[in-house]
Amino acid sequence: AQSVTQLGSHVSVSEGALVLLRCNYSSSVPPYLFWYVQYPNQGLQLLLKYTSAATLVKGINGFEAEFKKSETSFHLTKPSAHMSDAAEYFCAVSDDWSPGTASKLTFGTGTRLQVTL
Amino acid sequence: GAVVSQHPSRVICKSGTSVKIECRSLDFQATTMFWYRQFPKKSLMLMATSNEGSKATYEQGVEKDKFLINHASLTLSTLTVTSAHPEDSSFYICSAQTPGQRRYGYTFGSGTRLTVV
Numbered sequence: 001a002q003s004v005t006q007l008g009s010h011v012s013v014s015e016g017a018l019v020l021l022r023c024n025y026s027s028s029v030p031p032y033l034f035w036y037v038q039y040p041n042q043g044l045q046l047l048l049k050y051t052s053a054a055t056l057v058k059g060i061n062g063f064e065a066e067f068k069k070s071e072t073s074f075h076l077t078k079p080s081a082h083m084s085d086a087a088e089y090f091c092a093v094s095d096d097w098s099p100g101t102a103s104k105l106t107f108g109t110g111t112r113l114q115v116t117l
Numbered sequence: 118g119a120v121v122s123q124h125p126s127r128v129i130c131k132s133g134t135s136v137k138i139e140c141r142s143l144d145f146q147a148t149t150m151f152w153y154r155q156f157p158k159k160s161l162m163l164m165a166t167s168n169e170g171s172k173a174t175y176e177q178g179v180e181k182d183k184f185l186i187n188h189a190s191l192t193l194s195t196l197t198v199t200s201a202h203p204e205d206s207s208f209y210i211c212s213a214q215t216p217g218q219r220r221y222g223y224t225f226g227s228g229t230r231l232t233v234v
Contacts, residue, residue, distance in 0.1 A: 034223070043123065043210050043225040044161075090160065094223075104151065105212070105223055107160045 002027045002093045006108035014116050019078040021111045023065075023091030026072065032094040033074045034105065035065055037087045044090065050074060061085070086115045119145050121213045123226025130201055130233055138196045138229045140211035147213030150194035151223075152186060155208040167194050201233040 036044040048059025095103035167173040167188035
């Protein structure tokens with residue numbers, strides 16, 4: 001079974017500071033990895049995804065993540081935090097993505113990002 | 118991009134009544150719909166997977182007679198919470214996927230906040 005672990009349920013940074021949200025995965029096959037953001041009482045919005053192409057993935061809102069197989073990690077970063085980045089962030093891993101079948105997403109426990117002035 | 122419309126966004130119902138939540142894929146055909154439940158400050162728990170025209174597959178521990186899922190068309194899936202009780206109060210989110218369509222990935226609805234009083 002595939003799984004993800006998000007270290008730190010709560011991260012606080014100052015506005016303008018580096019954002020680093022950690023995600024480690026467990027998978028017996030090459031994984032597909034995702035980062036989602038959730039604002040209060042809303043659904044999930046895809047920030048970025050890794051699907052076995054480039055290991056450095058750039059997403060929306062200035063976020064990026066690097067797939068490191070040797071470390072089984074897919075940490076999310078942003079050089080400079082904005083107040084609007086305050087939200088819940090979820091890392092997720094997908095089963096093998098085969099044509100004709102749908103694969104489930106397994107989510108981490110989430111990290112709440114707080115941005116302070 | 119792909120959009121999933123979920124309604125209602127909020128619903129309050131009396132204990133013992135049933136509530137229907139709809140998810141529609143607006144600009145693509147969702148052959149598979151996933152239904153998640155999210156408890157406060159918690160991650161998403163997959164409840165069931167529905168494929169158009171067939172019975173839903175429920176995750177272990179999810180009562181299929183309480184959470185009725187119908188996926189009658191390629192653009193509409195519904196979740197009905199039957200005989201709702203206060204413990205069913207939660208945030209429910211749907212996610213649509215078309216197998217093999219990498220450009221769509223997983224698209225989430227905006228969620229439904231159910232409160233049973």
